[in-house]
Amino acid sequence: MIYGNENQRKFLKDWLINESKGAILLYGPEGVGKFSSVQELLLENWEKIIIRSENKILSIETARFLSKIVYRKTTEKRIIIVDDLHKFGETNQNVLLKALEDSPTLTLFVFITHRYNKILKTIKSRSLRLKFNFVSQEETLKFLKEKNFSFSEIDFALTFYPNQPGKAYNLLKNKKLFKNFQEFFFNQNFFEKIKLIKDNFFSKEANSSEINNYFRELIEMFILWERKNIIDKIENKRKIDYYQIQKIRELIELYEDSIYDLRWDLQLSNILLNYG
Numbered sequence: 001m002i003y004g005n006e007n008q009r010k011f012l013k014d015w016l017i018n019e020s021k022g023a024i025l026l027y028g029p030e031g032v033g034k035f036s037s038v039q040e041l042l043l044e045n046w047e048k049i050i051i052r053s054e055n056k057i058l059s060i061e062t063a064r065f066l067s068k069i070v071y072r073k074t075t076e077k078r079i080i081i082v083d084d085l086h087k088f089g090e091t092n093q094n095v096l097l098k099a100l101e102d103s104p105t106l107t108l109f110v111f112i113t114h115r116y117n118k119i120l121k122t123i124k125s126r127s128l129r130l131k132f133n134f135v136s137q138e139e140t141l142k143f144l145k146e147k148n149f150s151f152s153e154i155d156f157a158l159t160f161y162p163n164q165p166g167k168a169y170n171l172l173k174n175k176k177l178f179k180n181f182q183e184f185f186f187n188q189n190f191f192e193k194i195k196l197i198k199d200n201f202f203s204k205e206a207n208s209s210e211i212n213n214y215f216r217e218l219i220e221m222f223i224l225w226e227r228k229n230i231i232d233k234i235e236n237k238r239k240i241d242y243y244q245i246q247k248i249r250e251l252i253e254l255y256e257d258s259i260y261d262l263r264w265d266l267q268l269s270n271i272l273l274n275y276g
Contacts, residue, residue, distance in 0.1 A: 001143070001146065002033045002036050002037055002040060003033070003135055003139035003140070003142065003143050003165060004032060004033060004133070004134075004135030004136065004139050004140075004165070005032060005033055005037070005132045005133060005135070008026075008037070008130055008131070008132050008133075009033070009037045009040075009041075011130060012024070012026070012037055012038070012041060012130060013041050015128065016038075016041055016042075016079070016108065016110075019108060020077060020106040020108070021103065021106050021107060021108065022108060022109070022127075022128070023100050023108070023109035023110070023111060023123075023126060023127040023128070024108075024109070024110055024111070024127055024128040024129075024130060025085075025111045025112075025113070025119065025123070025124060025127040025128065025129045025130070026038070026110065026111065026112045026113075026130050026132060027112075027113050027114065027116045027119075027129065027130075027131055027132070028114065028131050028132035028133060028134075029114055029132070029133075029134055029163075029164055030114045030164060030166065030167055031161060031164030031165060031166030031167030031168070031169075031170070032132045032133065032134060032135050032163075032164055032165070032166065033132060033135070033165070033166060034112045034114075034132050035052075035081075035083050035112055036166065037132075038081055038110055038112070042079065045076055045077075046076055046077045046078070046079050047074050047076045047077065047078040047079070048078075048079050048081070049066070049069060049078070049079070049080045049081065050081045050083070051066070051080075051081065051082045051083065052083040052084070053084070053087065054213065055087070056087065056212075057087055057088075057089065058082075058084075058087040058088045058092060059092070060091065060092050060095065062088075062092075063088055063092040063093075063095040063096050064095060066080060066082070066095075066096060066099055067095055067096065067098060067099035069099075069107075070099050070102075070103040070104070070105055070107050071103075071104060071105065072105070073105065074105060074106070074107075077106060077108070078105065078106065078107040078108065079107075079108050079110060080107060080108070080109050080110070081110045081112070082096070082109070082110070082111050082112065083112045084112065084113060084114075085111040085112060085113045085119060085123075086113045086114075086115040086118035086119060090120065093119070093120045093123055094120070094122075096109075096123070097120065097122055097123055097126070100123070100126060100127075101126065109127075111123070111127060134163035134164065135163050135164065135165055136163065137158065137162045137163060139165070140158065140161070140162060140163060140164070140165040140168060141154065141158065143165040143169070144157065144158075144165065144168055144169065144172065147169060147172070147173075149172050153172055153178070154168075154172070156178075156182060157171050157172050157178075159224075159225070159228055160221050160224040160225065160228070161224070177214075177217075180196060180197075181218075181221060183196055184196055184197070184218075185221075185225060190272055190273070193272055194268065194269060194272070197218075197268060215267065215268065216255065218268070219251060219254055219255045219271070220255060222251050222271060223248055223251045223252060223255065226244065226247055226248050226251065227248065229244065230244055230245075230248075251271075254267065254271070
């Protein structure tokens with residue numbers, strides 16, 4: 001069951017049923033039900049093309065494939081869903097834009113992103129824009145309880161994702177990742193933290209993409225850990241110093257740079273030395 005954003009999901013359902021051509025852009029934080037809501041609402045008799053990828057960038061070939069699809073005749077309603085639209089660069093988004101504008105068939109585009117600022121203005125202007133918001137902590141807790149996680153597991157996940165049930169669930173269901181993150185954040189020893197990461201994610205079996213995705217996730221959790229510390233200070237009416245805000249800003253910059261192939265073993269050491 002999906003929690004939160006009830007009005008958005010109702011509007012999306014009506015739009016999918018009643019419209020036969022055009023585009024809608026679903027945007028908002030990760031893990032709040034954008035993609036899951038679309039999945040839930042798709043009907044069996046619709047032709048469905050879903051683009052999802054763990055890669056950092058979606059290729060021009062994928063964009064060209066979608067632009068060809070819209071010219072193919074269909075007797076059914078066609079839904080093209082592009083998750084993480086921001087993974088298409090400017091050139092590739094322009095290819096999609098042309099397909100959207102020139103489509104001679106009854107095709108609906110559903111674009112999904114959590115990086116709204118990376119989407120071309122021309123795509124935004126030619127799409128309905130539906131913003132999904134954070135889910136309440138009560139609804140997030142209810143969702144996770146239904147998945148039969150323990151209280152201690154849920155409590156740790158909510159430290160990072162109190163309003164993003166999808167993100168919390170993905171962390172909890174990956175037992176190895178969850179265990180490593182628990183050990184990492186509760187361990188105060190610099191060298192033990194480095195060893196923990198190297199032992200688990202620098203194995204011969206792990207490829208560079210898997211390692212980079214892990215470090216990107218780790219940086220995000222550093223940011224959320226710092227955010228939680230600030231929230232705790234606010235709730236306890238304690239003073240927040242400028243360094244705490246600056247620390248989050250610097251971590252966000254590093255997170256943004258994670259699209260590049262950086263030396264993540266070195267980056268992790270620098271993070272721990274300066275922010276750990």
